[in-house]
Amino acid sequence: xxxxxxxxxQVGSFAAGNRLLPEDLRSIQSSDARANTLTCGHRACQGCGxxxxxxxxxxxxxxxxxxxxxAVNATGCLExxxxxxxxxxxxxxxxxxxxxNAPAVGSGVATALxxxxxxxxxxxxxxxxxGTVDIGMxxxxxxxxxxDDVLYICYDNQAYMNTGVQRSGATPPAARTATTPxxxxxxxxxxxxxxxVPLIAMAHEIPYVATATVADLRDLEDKxxxxxxxxxxxxxxxxxxxxxxxxxxxxxxxxxxxxxxxSGLFPVFEAxxxxxxxxxxxxxQVPVTDYLRLQARYAHLFHxxxxxxxxxxxxxxxxxxIARFGLLEDQKPAHxxxxxxxxxxxxxxxxxx
Amino acid sequence: MDKPFAITxxxxxxxxxxxxxxxxxxxxxxxxxxxxxxxxxAGENIQQWLYLAEEGGLAAYEAAWRQIMADNPFPAIMGRVxxxxxxxxxxxxxxxxxxxxxxxxxxxxxxxxHAGWPVFADNTPVDAAPTGKRVLVVGxxxxxxxxxxxLTRRGHSVTIKDAGSQPGGMMRYGxxxxxxxxxxxxxxxxxxxxxxxxxxxxxxxxxxLAELNEAAGGHGGGGCFDAAFVAxxxxxxxxAYIPAGDSAKIxxxxxxxxxxxxxxxxxxxxxVAVYGGGNTAMDAARTARRLGAAEAVVVYRRTRDRMxxxxxxxxxxxxxxxxMRWLSTVTAADAGSLTIEKMRLDxxxxxxxxxxxxxxxxxCLLLALGQDADLAVLDGVPGVTFSGGTxxxxxxxxxxxxxxFAGGDMVPSERTVTVAVGHGKKAARAxxxxxxGTEPDAPQRPALAAYDTLxxxxxxxxxxxxxxxxxxxxxxxxxxxxxxxxxxxTALFEARRCMSCGNCFGCDNCYGxxxxxxxxxLDAGRYEIDLDYxxxxxxxxxxxxxxxxxxxxxxx
Numbered sequence: 051x052x053x054x055x056x057x058x059x060q061v062g063s064f065a066a067g068n069r070l071l072p073e074d075l076r077s078i079q080s081s082d083a084r085a086n087t088l089t090c091g092h093r094a095c096q097g098c099g100x101x102x103x104x105x106x107x108x109x110x111x112x113x114x115x116x117x118x119x120x121a122v123n124a125t126g127c128l129e130x131x132x133x134x135x136x137x138x139x140x141x142x143x144x145x146x147x148x149x150x151n152a153p154a155v156g157s158g159v160a161t162a163l164x165x166x167x168x169x170x171x172x173x174x175x176x177x178x179x180x181g182t183v184d185i186g187m188x189x190x191x192x193x194x195x196x197x198d199d200v201l202y203i204c205y206d207n208q209a210y211m212n213t214g215v216q217r218s219g220a221t222p223p224a225a226r227t228a229t230t231p232x233x234x235x236x237x238x239x240x241x242x243x244x245x246x247v248p249l250i251a252m253a254h255e256i257p258y259v260a261t262a263t264v265a266d267l268r269d270l271e272d273k274x275x276x277x278x279x280x281x282x283x284x285x286x287x288x289x290x291x292x293x294x295x296x297x298x299x300x301x302x303x304x305x306x307x308x309x310x311x312x313s314g315l316f317p318v319f320e321a322x323x324x325x326x327x328x329x330x331x332x333x334x335q336v337p338v339t340d341y342l343r344l345q346a347r348y349a350h351l352f353h354x355x356x357x358x359x360x361x362x363x364x365x366x367x368x369x370x371x372i373a374r375f376g377l378l379e380d381q382k383p384a385h386x387x388x389x390x391x392x393x394x395x396x397x398x399x400x401x402x403x
Numbered sequence: 404m405d406k407p408f409a410i411t412x413x414x415x416x417x418x419x420x421x422x423x424x425x426x427x428x429x430x431x432x433x434x435x436x437x438x439x440x441x442x443x444x445a446g447e448n449i450q451q452w453l454y455l456a457e458e459g460g461l462a463a464y465e466a467a468w469r470q471i472m473a474d475n476p477f478p479a480i481m482g483r484v485x486x487x488x489x490x491x492x493x494x495x496x497x498x499x500x501x502x503x504x505x506x507x508x509x510x511x512x513x514x515x516x517h518a519g520w521p522v523f524a525d526n527t528p529v530d531a532a533p534t535g536k537r538v539l540v541v542g543x544x545x546x547x548x549x550x551x552x553x554l555t556r557r558g559h560s561v562t563i564k565d566a567g568s569q570p571g572g573m574m575r576y577g578x579x580x581x582x583x584x585x586x587x588x589x590x591x592x593x594x595x596x597x598x599x600x601x602x603x604x605x606x607x608x609x610x611x612l613a614e615l616n617e618a619a620g621g622h623g624g625g626g627c628f629d630a631a632f633v634a635x636x637x638x639x640x641x642x643a644y645i646p647a648g649d650s651a652k653i654x655x656x657x658x659x660x661x662x663x664x665x666x667x668x669x670x671x672x673x674x675v676a677v678y679g680g681g682n683t684a685m686d687a688a689r690t691a692r693r694l695g696a697a698e699a700v701v702v703y704r705r706t707r708d709r710m711x712x713x714x715x716x717x718x719x720x721x722x723x724x725x726x727m728r729w730l731s732t733v734t735a736a737d738a739g740s741l742t743i744e745k746m747r748l749d750x751x752x753x754x755x756x757x758x759x760x761x762x763x764x765x766x767c768l769l770l771a772l773g774q775d776a777d778l779a780v781l782d783g784v785p786g787v788t789f790s791g792g793t794x795x796x797x798x799x800x801x802x803x804x805x806x807x808f809a810g811g812d813m814v815p816s817e818r819t820v821t822v823a824v825g826h827g828k829k830a831a832r833a834x835x836x837x838x839x840g841t842e843p844d845a846p847q848r849p850a851l852a853a854y855d856t857l858x859x860x861x862x863x864x865x866x867x868x869x870x871x872x873x874x875x876x877x878x879x880x881x882x883x884x885x886x887x888x889x890x891x892x893t894a895l896f897e898a899r900r901c902m903s904c905g906n907c908f909g910c911d912n913c914y915g916x917x918x919x920x921x922x923x924x925l926d927a928g929r930y931e932i933d934l935d936y937x938x939x940x941x942x943x944x945x946x947x948x949x950x951x952x953x954x955x956x957x958x959x
Contacts, residue, residue: 060457060862060863060899060900060901060903060908061861061862061863061910061948062862062863063863064860064861064862064863065861065910065911065912065915065948066910066911066912066914066915066916067909067910067911067912067914067915068909068910068911069908069909069910069927069928070457070458070459070899076911077911077915079911079914079915079916080911080914080915082914082924086920088920089416089417089418089920090417090418090422090919090920090921090933090935090936091416091417091418091419091420091421091422091936092417092420092422092919093417093420093422094918094919096425096938096939096940096941097918097938097940097941097942098918098940099918101918101919102916102918102942105918105920117407117408118408132417136414136415137414137415137416137417137419137420138414138415138416138417139416139417141407142407143407143408267915267916293940299941300940300941300942301940301941301942301944301945301954302945303918303940303942304916304942304945304946305945305946308860334860
C-alpha cells in the first residue's frame with residue numbers, strides 16, 4: 051500500500067475517522083456518504099464480524115468502482131441473514147447462487163458483461179469459509195486459473211456457522227466445533243489439517259491476493275480498493291470473528307480479530323503475481339493465550355487444567371507465521387518489498403524545534 | 404422510480420425489520436471526569452481546552468485560552484509555576500509519558516499576552532448583569548486576584564487592598580524571577596485590573612468590620628462592602644532556636660527572596676547553607692547561587708524521598724550545583740561555620756538525633772523552615788476561630804463570621820499558587836451565592852475516566868515533546884527564566900497527545916464499527932444511537948478509544 055507521511059493527529063489512522071484529518075484522508079466507513087451496501091435490519095447475530103467485514107469491503111469496492119458493481123453471493127450466513135424473503139439488506143445489485151458455485155457464477159457474470167461490452171461494471175463474488183475453502187474450492191480454482199475478472203472475497207469465520215458450527219477446512223487446530231468436540235487426548239480440531247486458501251490462491255499466480263481482518267479497517271479498505279486496480283482474478287481473505295461459533299463476547303469481535311493478528315496466528319499480508327509484497331507489522335505483540343482465552347471454543351485448553359502442550363503447538367504456529375511473513379519490526383525477509391505504513395504519525399526533528 | 408444502478412424490482416428492505424427489539428443493553432454516550440480535571444486544584448477543564456487547541460491555529464488557541472480563563476485567570480503564570488498535579492494524574496503516563504499539559508498552557512497563555520486578547524471578546528466587562536454589590540478582597544496574591552476576577556465576572560464590583568507596594572503576593576515575593584518572569588506576571592495581573600477591579604496598594608486593613616456594612620455584620624464604621632474575602636497568605640518565615648555566636652549570620656529565606664525582589668542584593672558570602680527541605684529552601688539555595696555564592700548546601704533532617712519540595716525544583720537545584728546534606732540538623736551557628744548533628748529515621752520515619760556532630764563551613768545560614776500566616780486582620784472578629792496557625796473555614800471557605808470568607812495559604816491546605824487560585828474561584832462562587840441568598844452551584848463530578856476505561860490501541864504512538872532548558876552553566880549567573888516554552892508546532896503536537904479520557908473527540912469509531920449501521924452522525928463529533936436497529940452488541944463501547952460510551956441495561 052502507498053504510505054502517506056502526515057503530521058501527528060492524535061489517533062493517526064487507527065480509528066475510523068479523525069476530526070483533525072482532511073476528509074480525503076479519513077476512512078470510507080467514517081463518511082456519512084458511505085454506500086452502506088449492507089443496510090440495517092439484517093438478522094446477523096449481535097456483534098457479527100461477517101456483517102461488519104462485508105460492509106467494510108463492499109463499501110470500499112463501491113467507492114472504487116463509482117457504484118458500478120455486481121455481487122454474487124454463495125449460500126451461507128451472509129446470504130441467510132441478509133435476504134430472508136421478501137426482505138433484503140443489500141443496496142447493490144446482488145445475486146444468490148448455490149453454496150459451492152459462487153466463483154463460477156461470478157465468472158459467468160463477468161463473461162456476460164464482457165460480451166455486452168460493459169467493461170465499466172466490476173464483479174465481486176463472495177462467500178464464507180465453508181463455501182470457499184471446501185465446497186466451492188473447485189470453482190474457485192477454476193476462476194483463478196482462467197484469471198476471470200472477478201474479485202473473490204472470503205469471509206473467514208473458521209467453521210460452518212450458519213448450519214450449527216461444524217468444522218470446515220478453515221477451522222484452526224484445537225478449536226472445538228460441533229463436529230470436533232473437546233474430548234480425548236487431542237481435543238478439538240486436529241493439527242496438520244485444513245487449507246490455507248490465500249497461499250493456494252498465490253500458487254495460481256493471480257494478480258492480487260491479500261488477507262485482512264475487521265480489526266484494521268484502514269488496511270481492509272486499502273486492500274479492497276487496491277484489488278480494483280487490477281483486472282483478472284483477485285482474492286481477498288478477511289478474518290471475521292463469530293461470537294456465536296467462537297464463544298466470544300459480541301462486544302469483543304474487533305478485539306478478538308486484533309489479537310489474532312497481534313499474536314501472529316493470522317498473518318496480514320498482500321501478494322502480487324504469487325509474491326508476498328507487504329505484511330502488516332505486529333504493533334503490540336501478545337502470546338497466543340491472550341487470543342485463546344477470550345473464546346469458549348478453546349476453553350478446554352485452560353480447564354480443567356491448562357493444556358500447555360497444545361498451547362505450545364499453537365504458539366509455535368504463530369511464531370512460524372511471524373518468521374515466514376516478517377511480522378515483527380526487526381524482521382525484513384528478502385521477499386518483502388515494502389512495509390505497509392498508512393498515515394503513520396511522524397514528527398520530524400525540525401518540527402520538534 | 405429512482406432505483407440504484409441495475410436494480411429493477413422493488414424488494415422489501417430489511418429496514419422494516421427493527422432488530423432493536425433484540426437488545427438487552429443499550430449504548431449511551433457519556434461524559435466522564437478526566438483524571439487531569441479531577442486533579443486540578445484550580446478546577447480547570449483541561450481535557451476541553453486541549454480539545455479546542457488540537458484544531459491548531461490562532462482561533463483555536465484563543466478558544467482554548469478562553470476555556471482556561473473560565474476557571475483560571477493566569478494561564479501564563481500557571482504554565483510556569485504550577486506543580487502539575489494534572490500531569491501526575493494523566494492517563495497517558497501509563498501508556499508512554501504524560502501529556503505536557505503545563506507546557507501547552509504556557510504556550511496558550513503567552514499567545515494571549517502576545518496578541519493582547521481581552522478577557523471578554525466584545526469588551527463587555529462581565530458575563531452576569533451588574534449586581535450593585537461590593538466585595539472587599541484583602542490581599543493581592545493569587546487567591547485574592549483570582550477571587551476578584553471571578554467576582555467581577557459574576558457582576559460584583561471588587562476592591563482589593565494590599566499592604567505591599569506591588570500586587571502579586573507570594574508570586575512576586577516568594578517565586579524568583581528565573582521561574583516566573585515579572586513581565587508575564589504583570590501582564591496577567593493587569594488584565595484583571597483592566598476589567599474594572601480597584602486595587603489599593605500600601606493599604607493595611609486594620610479593622611475589617613469597619614469596612615463592612617451592617618448587612619454584612621459590620622459595626623458601622625462607615626463601611627460599604629457587602630462581603631469580604633481575606634487572603635493575606637503566609638509570608639512570615641518560621642524561626643527555630645539555634646544557639647548562635649555574635650558574628651553568625653542568620654537570615655530567613657522568605658526575607659531573602661523579598662529583598663531580592665525589591666532590588667537589593669544581600670551579601671551572603673561564598674558559602675551559603677539553607678536549612679529546610681521545602682520549595683522555599685530550593686528557591687533560596689538557587690537564588691544564593693545567582694547572588695554569587697560558590698557553594699549552596701541544603702541541610703535537611705530527613706531524606707530526599709521525604710522532602711516536601713517538588714521533584715522538578717530539587718532536580719533543577721541539583722543541576723545548578725546546589726548540594727544536599729540529608730539527615731542533618733543545625734544545632735549551632737558561628738561565624739563561618741555551623742555545627743551539624745547527624746540524624747537517623749526511626750521506624751515511624753521520624754528523624755532522631757544520633758549524638759554525632761560535625762562542622763560545616765558556611766558564611767551564612769538561611770532558614771527555610773516553613774511560613775506562618777499573618778492572622779492579625781481577623782483577630783478579634785466575632786465568630787472567627789483559628790487552629791494550628793490557620794483560619795477555620797467551612798466547605799464554602801466562609802469563616803465563622805457570616806460574610807467574611809478566607810482562602811489561600813492562610814487556610815488549611817497545600818500552599819501552592821494553583822491551590823490559591825482555586826480557592827479564589829471557589830470563594831467567588833460562594834460569595835456570589837451568599838450575596839444572592841442562594842446555595843452555591845455544586846460543580847458536576849461525573850465518574851472518573853480511569854485508564855482501564857480506555858481502548859488505547861487507537862492512539863498513535865507519540866513520545867512527549869520537551870521544553871528547552873537554559874544550560875546550567877548560564878543559569879547561576881543570571882535571573883533569566885530557566886525553562887523555555889514550546890514552539891507552535893510542538894505545542895500543537897503535545898495538545899494532540901491528549902487521549903480525551905471519558906469525552907468523545909469525534910473519531911467516528913462507533914460510527915464505523917457498528918455491524919448494524921445503528922450509529923447516526925449528527926454534526927461534527929456528535930452521534931446518536933438508532934435504537935430501532937441497535938442490537939446492543941457493545942462493539943461501539945468496547946472500541947471507543949476514550950471510554951465515552953457506556954452500556955446500560957434495558958428496562959424490562
